[in-house]
Amino acid sequence: MPATLRRLLATPEFKLTLLSTDAASLSRLDEPAAWVHSSDLADPTPFLSSGQVLLTTGTQFGAGPAATSADEYVERLVACGILGLGFGTEVIREGTPAELIEACDRFGMPLFEVPYRTPFIALIRAAADMVAADAYARNTWALEAQGAIARAALRPDGLNATLAELSRQLGHWVALFSPGGGLERVFPEESLQGETLAAVREEATRLVRRGQRASSTITIGGEQLTVQTLGGLGRLRGALALGGSGDLDEAGRDVLTSVIALASLALEQNHALDRARSHLRSGVLHALFGGGIELAAGIARExxxxxxxxxxxxxxxxxxxxxxxxxxxxxxxxVEQRPGDLFFGLLDGSLIVVLEEGAIGLLDELGREFSMPVGLSDPVTYARLGEARQQAQQALNRALEIGPGVVAFDTVSQQGVLAFLARTNARQIAGATLRPLVEHDEAEGTELVRTLRAWLESNGHFDQTARELGVHRHTVRSRVATAERLLGRDLSTFHARADVWAALLAAGDPAGAA
Structure with a gap:
């Protein structure tokens, strides 16, 4: 139990009297006191530090021009962080000066009266004993807490048990974040949510992305939160966050430091195991796509x-x-939360997921959360898994053009085979095919490419094309005839029309075909 003004005031043999009645002063009676010091200097603050209690007999408040103003004196003590002021009576004067009482109430400084028969040294010694006893108790607690945490680390679920024990010992919530900022576990459960979770996740992600061992403190809703990266330089494995009522003292910080070391070691070991599991996952996928479905299913089940x-x-x-x-x-x-819904692994330079129809929503979250393009196959049996992988790869090729998100193969297939040409190296062939028309348009100011595209889209109807372009049908006929001559093709045949249409699709913007 730390040394506090309340404990000193409650010691019967000192017969101390609390003179302060304002709420600000009373609220400080339970703050830990670092030491008790005595001085009659007009300004003792150069020799004091925050958290101390000061004792004085009031010599500095005498009469004459050198006398100290009570307001100025107390204001200096407050600025220095002094926890309380004790006035020794019947040494210089009887009773505590009224102006000092008023100044202490005005600035929220706890003030108590020390009777003549209570020596200052007795108060100083009592406070020193309290500080020493508290330090011993905290050190003893830290050793016991570290022992309990070390025993927890030896359990089969060592990391979980370690973090749960840390939370219990400190009376704070403890959360572990993955390198990507995902909340992996929190103790107690459901203790980190809403705005606090979002802020801690953002800070954890920021620290991990820097790639260096680091820690930071943020304040959310009046609560001070600590975030510390885990792992070694260049191979960070995540971040540990801690929050709760009250700041940690030195003993609490020592316990936290030991857990950070244990957690970093556990995550490093887990990473090595994860690499082995990743290789095993790849082997299971090899078996699946190679037809060894029973072998793959047996390994995955275990x-x-x-x-x-x-x-x-x-x-x-x-x-x-x-x-x-x-x-x-x-x-x-x-996979842990939804067993039997999906299986994944790394294979041939790709991340591959095999999943049930009902788990497709996870892919949208995957693409959104990690900014990944994803290609998705049609539903198939395991016997057609290789075909489905090819479909997914073709869908991925389309997704890579669009950006993060899921593209399904049925979306690509509905666009038709010719539309697919626009995303292959057929663009160069198309450009060469259409170049005579493009060059003629540029040289003569004609619109052969535009007219030909509209004519093919209208299934070779001259009147419909003329209405769409706002020209006479004979103009359309003349332009198509000129295009036939330049291309060297008879556009009355299906084969020629299909070939030119494919070239137009592959070329995209007509200006890009030159």
Missing amino acids: MWGPLPSGLVRVAVAPITTGSTDAATDWLALQ
Whole structure:
């Protein structure tokens, strides 16, 4: 129990009298006192430090020009962080000066009266004993807490048990964040939510992305929160956050430091295990796509739970330096929470997910949370898993053009085969095919490319094309004839029309075909 003014005032043999009655002064009686000091200097603050209690006999408040103003004196003490002021009576004067009582009430400084028969040295010694006893008690607590935490670390779920024990010992909530900023676990459960969770996640992500061991303190809703990265330089494994009522003292900080070291070691070991699990996941995927479905299902069941059943879909996403680790950590958590809904792994430079129809929503969250483009296949049986992977890859090629998010293969297939040409190297061939028309338009100021596109879109109807372009049908016929001559093709045949239409689709903007 720390030394406080309330404890000194409650010691019967000192016969101390509290003179302060204002709420500000009374609220400070339970603050820990670092020491008790005595001085009659007009300005003793150069020799004092915050959190101390000062004793004086009032010599500085005598008569004459050198006398100290009570207001100025108390204001200096408050600015220095002095916790309380004791006035020794019947040494220089009887009773405590009224102006000093008023000044202490005005500035919120606790003031108490020390009777003549209570020596200052007795108060100083009593406070010193309290400080020493509290330091011993806190050191003893720290040793016991570290022992309890060390024993917790030896349990099968060592990291969880360690963090839970830390939370219990400190009386604070403790949260662990992944390198990607995901909340992996918190003790007690549900103790970190809403605005506080968002702020702590943002700070944890910021520190981890710097790639250096670091810690910071933020204040949310009047609560002071501590965030500390875990892991070594260049291989940070996440961040530990801690918050609760009251600041940690030195003993509490020592306990927290020891847990940070244990958690960093545990995460490093977990990372090595995760790498082994990742290789095993890749092997299971190899077996699945190679037709060894029973072998893959048996391994997966023993390690992570059952594979998705019935019709499944395959999703493919690119492996990136910045987000893949965080994404796989997040997917591993989804597998734990939804066993049998999905399986994932890294294979041939891609992140591959096999999942049930009902789990497709997870892919939207994956793409949004980690800014990843994702390609998704049609539903298939396990016998057609290889085909589904090809579909997912084709959908991913389209997703890479669009940006983060999910593109399903059925969306690509509905656009048709010819539309797919616009996203391949057929663009150069199309440009060469249409170049005579583009050059003629540029040289003569004609609109052969625009007319030909509109004519093919209207299925070769001259009247409809003329109405769309706002010209006479004979103009359309003349332009199409000129295009036939320049292209060297008879556009009355289906093959020629299909070929030119494919070239127009692949070229995109007609100006880009030159």
